[in-house]
Amino acid sequence: MKGPGVAEVERDAEAPRRADAVRNREKVIAAAEAVFAEHGIEAGIPEIAEKAGVGKGTVYRNFESKDELVAAILVRRMNRFDQDILDALESDDPGLAFREALHGAAARASDLSFPAGIYWAGRSPELDHVKARVRKHLAKLVNKAKKSGDFRKDAKAEEVFILFGGICRALGEAGEQDPKVWRRHTDLVVDAFRP
Amino acid sequence: MKGPGVAEVERDAEAPRRADAVRNREKVIAAAEAVFAEHGIEAGIPEIAEKAGVGKGTVYRNFESKDELVAAILVRRMNRFDQDILDALESDDPGLAFREALHGAAARASDLSFPAGIYWAGRSPELDHVKARVRKHLAKLVNKAKKSGDFRKDAKAEEVFILFGGICRALGEAGEQDPKVWRRHTDLVVDAFRP
DNA sequence: TACTAAACGGACTCACCGGTCCGGATAGTA
DNA sequence: TACTATCCGGACCGGTGAGTCCGTTTAGTA
Numbered sequence: 127m128k129g130p131g132v133a134e135v136e137r138d139a140e141a142p143r144r145a146d147a148v149r150n151r152e153k154v155i156a157a158a159e160a161v162f163a164e165h166g167i168e169a170g171i172p173e174i175a176e177k178a179g180v181g182k183g184t185v186y187r188n189f190e191s192k193d194e195l196v197a198a199i200l201v202r203r204m205n206r207f208d209q210d211i212l213d214a215l216e217s218d219d220p221g222l223a224f225r226e227a228l229h230g231a232a233a234r235a236s237d238l239s240f241p242a243g244i245y246w247a248g249r250s251p252e253l254d255h256v257k258a259r260v261r262k263h264l265a266k267l268v269n270k271a272k273k274s275g276d277f278r279k280d281a282k283a284e285e286v287f288i289l290f291g292g293i294c295r296a297l298g299e300a301g302e303q304d305p306k307v308w309r310r311h312t313d314l315v316v317d318a319f320r321p
Numbered sequence: 322m323k324g325p326g327v328a329e330v331e332r333d334a335e336a337p338r339r340a341d342a343v344r345n346r347e348k349v350i351a352a353a354e355a356v357f358a359e360h361g362i363e364a365g366i367p368e369i370a371e372k373a374g375v376g377k378g379t380v381y382r383n384f385e386s387k388d389e390l391v392a393a394i395l396v397r398r399m400n401r402f403d404q405d406i407l408d409a410l411e412s413d414d415p416g417l418a419f420r421e422a423l424h425g426a427a428a429r430a431s432d433l434s435f436p437a438g439i440y441w442a443g444r445s446p447e448l449d450h451v452k453a454r455v456r457k458h459l460a461k462l463v464n465k466a467k468k469s470g471d472f473r474k475d476a477k478a479e480e481v482f483i484l485f486g487g488i489c490r491a492l493g494e495a496g497e498q499d500p501k502v503w504r505r506h507t508d509l510v511v512d513a514f515r516p
Numbered sequence: 517t518a519c520t521a522a523a524c525g526g527a528c529t530c531a532c533c534g535g536t537c538c539g540g541a542t543a544g545t546a
Numbered sequence: 547t548a549c550t551a552t553c554c555g556g557a558c559c560g561g562t563g564a565g566t567c568c569g570t571t572t573a574g575t576a
Contacts, residue, residue, distance in 0.1 A: 144543055144552055170533060181555030182535080192534065245494055281509070288506060289513075292487020299440055311483060314476070318484075318513035339522055339573055365563055376525030381565065 151188045153178040158199050163237040166299075167196050167246070197250035200243040204256045207231050207240070211263045221276025224267055225316045228290055232312045236303060241295035244287060261287070278321045289315045346383045348373040353394050358432040361494075362391050362441070392445035395438040399451045402426050402435070406458045416471025419462055420511045423485055427507045431498060436490035439482060456482070473516045484510045 157178035161169045171192055175182045189195040210230040217223035231240070246253065264283040271277035293311045302308065352373035356364045366387055370377045384390040405425040412418035426435070441448065459478040466472035488506045497503065 142544095146543065147553060150554085171535085172533075175555090183537085183555055184553080186535065187553075245491065285506065285509060288488055288491045289484065289509060292491045293483055295490065296440065296483045296487045300442075311480065314480060314484060314513045317515075318509045320512075337574095341573065342523060345524085366565085367563070370525090377565080378525055378567085379523080382523075387564065 147187075150178070150180050150184050153180060154185050154188055154195075155198070158195055159202070159239070162196070162199055162239040162242070166238040167200075167242045171195075193249055196242075196246070197253045199239060200246060200250075201253050201256050203237070203239050203243045204253065204260055206234070207243075208256065208260045208263060211260065211267055215263065215267055215270070220267065220270035220274045224271045224277065224319075225313075227267065228286075228312050228316060229309060231290070232294070232308045233305065236298055236308070238295075238298045241291050241298060244291035244294075275321060277319055281319050286315070286319065289318060342382075345373070345375050345379050348375060349380050349383055349390075350393070353390055354397070354434070357391070357394055357434040357437070361433040362395075362437045366390075388444055391437075391441070392448045394434060395441060395445075395448050396451050398432070398434050398438045399448065399455055401429070402438075403451065403455045403458060406455065406462055410458065410462055410465070415462065415465035415469045419466045419472065419514075420508075422462065423481075423507050423511060424504060426485070427489070427503045428500065431493055431503070433490075433493045436486050436493060439486035439489075470516060472514055476514050481510070481514065484513060 154174065158174045161174050161177055165173075171182055171185055174195075175185050178185070185195065189198065210227045213230070214223035214227035217226070234240070243253070243257075247257075248254065261283055264286060268277055268281070268283045268286065272279055290312070293315060297308060297311060349369065353369045356369050356372055360368075366377055366380055369390075370380050373380070380390065384393065405422045408425070409418035409422035412421070429435070438448070438452075442452075443449065456478055459481060463472055463476070463478045463481065467474055485507070488510060492503060492506060
């Protein structure tokens with residue numbers, strides 16, 4: 127589609143960009159990540175612009191619409207989740223690996239954009255694509271765990287998505303910060319999928 | 322506090338109300354219930370007024386603000402959930418009863434206001450009070466189930482709230498209608514709490 | 517039927533948000 | 547330093563939703 131960092135404004139690949147423009151783009155992305163993490167993707171563009179120390183115009187010069195900005199941030203977020211799962215696939219103890227993958231995700235999931243990423247569907251082909259990849263890898267992990275007898279045979283990766291996304295949103299919205307609580311609920315979800 | 326049907330506009334108990342006013346109040350409540358169930362509590366007052374066949378003014382004559390209307394509807398919703406739990410407490414098979422209580426709630430939980438009721442906190446003393454009662458009854462049910470060995474000793478009622486609320490929101494927002502899917506996810510949650 | 521207090525509804529205000537636009541500032545260049 | 551294409555910020559626009567207000571309608575009464 128469009129090289130790295132998709133969902134951004136069209137731009138002739140040849141044309142160089144001014145240094146301040148590059149800097150500002152990064153400030154916008156960082157600010158959007160922070161604001162969406164704290165207040166969810168409902169947060170407004172003005173808030174992001176202010177946090178980034180730029181004007182609204184600068185945000186819209188980099189992203190054609192709020193949806194595109196949201197999609198770009200969520201793609202990054204989902205890619206990190208994907209990496210957690212990929213790491214877990216390396217392990218040779220699939221049961222443990224499954225647990226660790228969720229714990230890894232949970233450790234960074236006080237971020238409200240994570241559950242948003244799970245539920246935000248159909249508005250960005252790019253995001254849908256990344257999520258499909260996550261699903262594929264999660265299914266692979268689940269299958270490995272099934273074979274080793276660590277995972278109930280009748281369950282599907284999609285169901286893990288629903289349960290795990292559910293607690294992430296609930297805890298995130300409650301502003302839960304204690305990692306122990308996150309681990310505890312993650313374990314409950316893992317237990318739901320034991321044989 | 323304020324007798325039955327709290328969260329409503331202050332009103333001299335003596336003063337009789339015109340028949341059309343009473344009728345309209347009921348129409349507003351019914352419409353709000355339907356709209357919040359279908360679109361979540363983010364839905365607007367205009368939509369509710371239209372569905373009720375009245376003007377916005379009539380809505381505000383019965384409820385001082387949108388938050389009060391939301392609270393009133395959520396209180397009703399949570400009271401029904403409370404009743405499910407109370408019914409389950411009657412049973413002499415606590416393990417099964419726990420499962421049935423959640424299934425009972427799930428059966429009506431495509432209603433988006435249910436998870437909203439679980440997460441909407443601190444904006445209505447009345448709602449907080451009802452939720453505290455639900456928690457108390459749920460804790461009682463959980464304790465019974467622990468004693469009979471149907472429930473893991475280390476888990477708390479609050480955790481049930483989080484997991485169950487999580488799937489209700491996820492499935493509700495996904496527009497899931499199939500009762501089989503609801504039962505399936507509810508069972509996963511129940512399994513998470515087995516000893 | 518005539519009267520009036522209660523209730524009605526929708527036009528209106530106010531605040532906010534997504535998105536556009538343009539006069540002014542500045543990075544890069546010679 | 548002088549020049550200009552690029553980029554900047556925030557004023558502005560259109561739309562939406564919460565909440566108010568008041569001229570009009572109607573339920574209840576005699």
